[in-house]
Amino acid sequence: VVVDTDGGIDDCAALWYLLTCPRVDVLGVSVTYGNVSSHQAAQNVAKVLEAAGRTQIPVIVGATAPMGPAPVAPGASWVHGQDGLGDCHSWLASQVRPFEGKVGDLVREVGASSRGEIDLLCLGPLTNLAEALLGDPDLVTAVGQVVVMGGAIAECGNATPVAEANVAHDPRAAAAVIAAQWSTPGRLVTLDATHEATLGPGELALLEEARSPLVRFLAGPLRFYSERASGLTGGPASFPCHDLLAAAALVEPSILRWSDLPLEVDCAGGPAWAATVADRRLLRPGWSSRAPSREGFRTWRVALGADQAAFRAVVREMLSS
Ligand SMILES: [Ca+2]
Secondary structure: OEEEEOOOHHHHHHHHHHHHOOOOOOOEEEEOOOOOOHHHHHHHHHHHHHHHOOOOOOEEEOOOOOOOOOOOOOOOHHHHOOOOOOOOOOOOOOOOOOEEOOHHHHHHHHHHOOOOOEEEEEOOOOHHHHHHHHHOOOHHHHEEEEEEEOOOOOOOOOOOOOOOHHHHOOHHHHHHHHHOOOOOOOEEEOHHHHOOOEEOHHHHHHHHHOOOHHHHHHHHHHHHHHHHHOOOOOOOOOEEOHHHHHHHHHHOHHHEEEEEEEEEEOOOOOOOOOOEEEOHHHHOOOOOOOOOOOEOEEEEEEEEEEOHHHHHHHHHHHHHO
16 A cells, blocks of 8 residues: 555554554555645654654655645644644654655556555545646556545535535645546545544553554554544544544445445535535435436545444554554
């Protein structure tokens, strides 16, 4: 898998999960702006790779700003801290040297030296991938599964009343990625799913008891994140960990409840700007033969819910290993 990330706390938890998972080979990481600047995100990824002892994984710094207009400016220091890692780790990573690059080139390079298909997990604004598709439209056939954390379907947004942050930071990029003709339908892990599968005090306690240096590295940031994000969804002591669920969805898709739905991103600039509009009429029995979805909708496998117990079991198993 190649991971595209904006370097926040849940991004780093997702990286931890993938680096620890025996069924996954993290071949490269591309970073973007979003939760923090792309250069800060690269530093955060470098710290995770150092803590994991995986400093040979290439890290490229991609987009520093959105490709199109956006309803909200990047940044999320209230929940991720000024440095995107809860302001817990002041040291500088020294063994990983991120370099400027493009996610498309990274996929092509690691794809050439890898025997299997490359999956792509996108955990930030979709600028890197959209720009890669502009320069290399055939990328849609070079990638196996694309999994994107983003969007809100029936759930309200977290950046605007209707828009999820990754889409709201660059709606035009999200629209391009959604509209691309991926050889395998893309999977979208929405707030509808991430707000249903939260973590709680039990997982935090396991984090703080862990002996693994990487898990201990994450304990402080995740404690910071939980103090700010708890209670917004799913009960007073529980907090979503959006990107970690998206990473788990890549490995264990059965944790989430998926529906194949035509999808489009609103780029019109009105009150629904950056909303992910899905044709949920298709969920109603007998509807499919009536008014068709607008031309331009693309069918994605959309996560509309998740099994919280199964997600927590996966996280606990990883924490205990
Ligand atoms: Ca993220």
